[in-house]
Amino acid sequence: MLKEEGFPRPLVMVDTALFTILDERLCLILARRKEPPFQGELALPGGFVHVQEDGDAEDAARRVIRDKIGFDAPYLEQLYTFSGKQRDPRGWSVSVAYYALVPAALLDRSRAAETFPVDILSELPFDHDQIVAKAVERLRSKATYSSLPAFLLPEEFTLNDLHCIYQQTQGAILDKASFRHKIMEQDIIEAVPGRFRTGAHRPAQLYRLTSRALIPFERRI
Amino acid sequence: MLKEEGFPRPLVMVDTALFTILDERLCLILARRKEPPFQGELALPGGFVHVQEDGDAEDAARRVIRDKIGFDAPYLEQLYTFSGKQRDPRGWSVSVAYYALVPAALLDRSRAAETFPVDILSELPFDHDQIVAKAVERLRSKATYSSLPAFLLPEEFTLNDLHCIYQQTQGAILDKASFRHKIMEQDIIEAVPGRFRTGAHRPAQLYRLTSRALIPFERRI
DNA sequence: TGAATAGTGTCTTTAAGACACTATTCA
DNA sequence: TGAATAGTGTCTTAAAGACACTATTCA
Numbered sequence: 001m002l003k004e005e006g007f008p009r010p011l012v013m014v015d016t017a018l019f020t021i022l023d024e025r026l027c028l029i030l031a032r033r034k035e036p037p038f039q040g041e042l043a044l045p046g047g048f049v050h051v052q053e054d055g056d057a058e059d060a061a062r063r064v065i066r067d068k069i070g071f072d073a074p075y076l077e078q079l080y081t082f083s084g085k086q087r088d089p090r091g092w093s094v095s096v097a098y099y100a101l102v103p104a105a106l107l108d109r110s111r112a113a114e115t116f117p118v119d120i121l122s123e124l125p126f127d128h129d130q131i132v133a134k135a136v137e138r139l140r141s142k143a144t145y146s147s148l149p150a151f152l153l154p155e156e157f158t159l160n161d162l163h164c165i166y167q168q169t170q171g172a173i174l175d176k177a178s179f180r181h182k183i184m185e186q187d188i189i190e191a192v193p194g195r196f197r198t199g200a201h202r203p204a205q206l207y208r209l210t211s212r213a214l215i216p217f218e219r220r221i
Numbered sequence: 222m223l224k225e226e227g228f229p230r231p232l233v234m235v236d237t238a239l240f241t242i243l244d245e246r247l248c249l250i251l252a253r254r255k256e257p258p259f260q261g262e263l264a265l266p267g268g269f270v271h272v273q274e275d276g277d278a279e280d281a282a283r284r285v286i287r288d289k290i291g292f293d294a295p296y297l298e299q300l301y302t303f304s305g306k307q308r309d310p311r312g313w314s315v316s317v318a319y320y321a322l323v324p325a326a327l328l329d330r331s332r333a334a335e336t337f338p339v340d341i342l343s344e345l346p347f348d349h350d351q352i353v354a355k356a357v358e359r360l361r362s363k364a365t366y367s368s369l370p371a372f373l374l375p376e377e378f379t380l381n382d383l384h385c386i387y388q389q390t391q392g393a394i395l396d397k398a399s400f401r402h403k404i405m406e407q408d409i410i411e412a413v414p415g416r417f418r419t420g421a422h423r424p425a426q427l428y429r430l431t432s433r434a435l436i437p438f439e440r441r442i
Numbered sequence: 443t444g445a446a447t448a449g450t451g452t453c454t455t456t457a458a459g460a461c462a463c464t465a466t467t468c469a
Numbered sequence: 470t471g472a473a474t475a476g477t478g479t480c481t482t483a484a485a486g487a488c489a490c491t492a493t494t495c496a
Contacts, residue, residue: 007269009230012315048228049304051313056305081302081317083270084277092272094233094315096302160448177450178486201447202493219484381475398477399459422474423466440457 010083011093014060015046015128017079017135018069020102020115021152026139026168027115028132029102030124031068037089038125042116044132046095061098069107073100075151075214080134087127095126099135101151143169147188147215158197158204159183166221179221188215231304232314235281236267236349238300238356239290241323241336242373247360247389248336249353250323251345252289258310259346263337265353267316282319290328294321296372296435301355308348316347320356322372364390368409368436379418379425380404387442400442409436 018029031045045068047060054060058078065073079097087093107115118136123129142148149169153161163179183189189207196203239250252266266289268281275281279299286294300318308314328336339357344350363369370390374382384400404410410428417424 008272010233010270010272012231012233049231049313049315051229051231051306055307057302057315058304078301080299081278083279083317085272086276092270094270094278094317096304096315158448175486175488176448177488180449182485198494199447200495201445202449202495204448379475396459396461397475398461401476403458419467420474421468422472423468423476425475 008092011088011091012049012057013046013093013095014049014057014064015044015082015095015097015126015131016061016064016068017044017097017099017132018065018073018102019099019118019135019139019152020104020107021165021168022104022115022117024164024168025117026119026136027117028121029068029107029111029115031114033125041125042122043125044097044128057096058098061096061100065100069102069111071106073102074212075101075148079131079138082127082131095131097131097135099138101148103152103154105154139169140171142214144220145217147186147209147211147217150188150209151214156192156195156206156208158206160204162189162207170221174221182219182221186215186217229313232309232312233270233278234267234309234314234316235270235278235285236265236303236316236318236347236352237282237285237289238265238318238320238353239286239294239323240320240339240356240360240373241325241328242386242389243325243336243338245385245389246338247340247357248338249342250289250328250332250336252335254346262346263343264346265318265349278317279319282317282321286321290323290332292327294323295433296322296369300352300359303348303352316352318352318356320359322360322369324373324375326375360390361392363435365441366438368407368430368432368438371409371430372435377413377416377427377429379427381425383410383428391442395442403440403442407436407438 020027020029030042033039033041033043045064047064049057049060054063061076062072076098079099081094081096083094085092118132121132124132143166149165150162152165159180162183163174163176166179167174188210190210192206192208195206197206241248241250251263254260254262254264266285268285270278270281275284282297283293297319300320302315302317304315306313342353364387370386371383373386380401383404384395384397387400388395409431411431413427413429416427418427
């Protein structure tokens with residue numbers, strides 16, 4: 001037996017920050033904990049890595065997300081790894097944190113009770129406040145130079161929808177005309193021919209993403 | 222006993238990408254492995270987390286770096302976490318990877334044999350090629366909008382030194398005048414009064430960082 | 443017609459990049 | 470003086486931001 005394998009091993013888990021937009025506000029989907037510690041309290045969805053079942057930590061995150069919302073998130077990315085003696089009362093632990101973007105349209109209404117605006121989140125157990133802070137920071141940062149926020153929208157959306165979601169994720173007002181110019185230059189979306197959203201006003205052209213992958217921009221939006 | 226704690230636990234380790242500049246080239250410091258697997262081969266310095274000794278994974282990385290170069294790196298940051306069944310023959314493992322910047326002036330000459338330009342790195346064991354690729358990408362990216370490359374320089378340096386190191390880390394030619402204008406606007410460095418580097422030409426003003434922390438810029442360098 | 447949202451043209455300000463210039467030392 | 474590196478001024482181009490304008494629908 002190798003010497004190193006004799007070392008005591010930390011606990012290894014994943015935690016996920018699931019973003020969605022509800023009523024034009026950036027929200028996180030939380031889960032009520034079924035087991036101790038912190039049984040019954042709201043926390044980020046998470047769980048231990050299952051070495052038999054999961055090929056890697058991202059697989060574990062996908063499994064946790066499927067269990068929580070019933071389908072895969074259109075965008076998933078590793079956020080940061082939190083570790084140490086103190087963060088979990090069960091012992092020295094490593095949590096590989098992920099964040100994901102989930103279009104609200106895909107969530108059935110029963111989930112509404114489990115979403116909370118990020119700006120009014122109460123104190124979460126473990127170091128989940130820290131994870132949330134880092135996830136929001138990453139989302140806001142990537143929103144300024146990539147197509148990331150578009151993954152919060154359903155397949156077809158208007159330029160106004162996109163404008164709103166960029167403002168939500170960046171937490172800033174963006175000039176409508178400049179936003180449209182810049183988005184159209186990036187070639188991340190294309191008009192869906194003949195599809196419009198109608199209302200008591202001029203119909204709005206519907207668009208869709210040109211790629212399922214995240215596209216980074218040369219310049220800021 | 223809690224149900225979850227009965228799960229088999231993965232191996233937990235840290236690996237470090239230690240950047241330095243040698244002969245105006247971006248290099249990595251590698252270590253020859255003392256134990257199997259891959260005993261005797263060159264790899265990124267790394268090791269298992271010691272739950273008794275290390276407060277968290279970053280502590281473990283610092284310990285590994287001190288063992289390797291004899292002092293703490295002026296800049297250390299978590300890079301990404303690599304995990305899975307396949308990456309290590311000893312079993313399902315999690316490696317929290319870090320990257321650090323080390324001024325060549327601090328390394329004694331005996332280390333020179335262990336540094337390799339990043340662009341000619343041969344195939345490394347485990348998934349270390351992947352770690353290196355990600356570390357280089359992160360370094361290049363942060364070099365375009367932060368004071369990061371300055372951590373590769375000794376305490377006092379000329380504007381030309383800084384210009385060179387930004388070009389090395391970004392892998393691009395930057396206009397000298399524009400670079401100087403932009404750097405001076407960022408307030409990341411200050412002239413050291415009365416200190417100049419002399420040679421067979423006009424003496425160059427020596428500068429130092431105004432802060433030991435990384436400073437992100439509003440715009441690109 | 444007016445309210446409501448969709449969508450465009452263009453001007454001003456600011457930053458980025460290129461490039462030519464001056465400065466100071468030593469041999 | 471000329472080679473070598475240090476350091477600056479300024480012009481051109483391109484991007485960012487502001488804002489006013491036109492367009493199309495329904496009530």
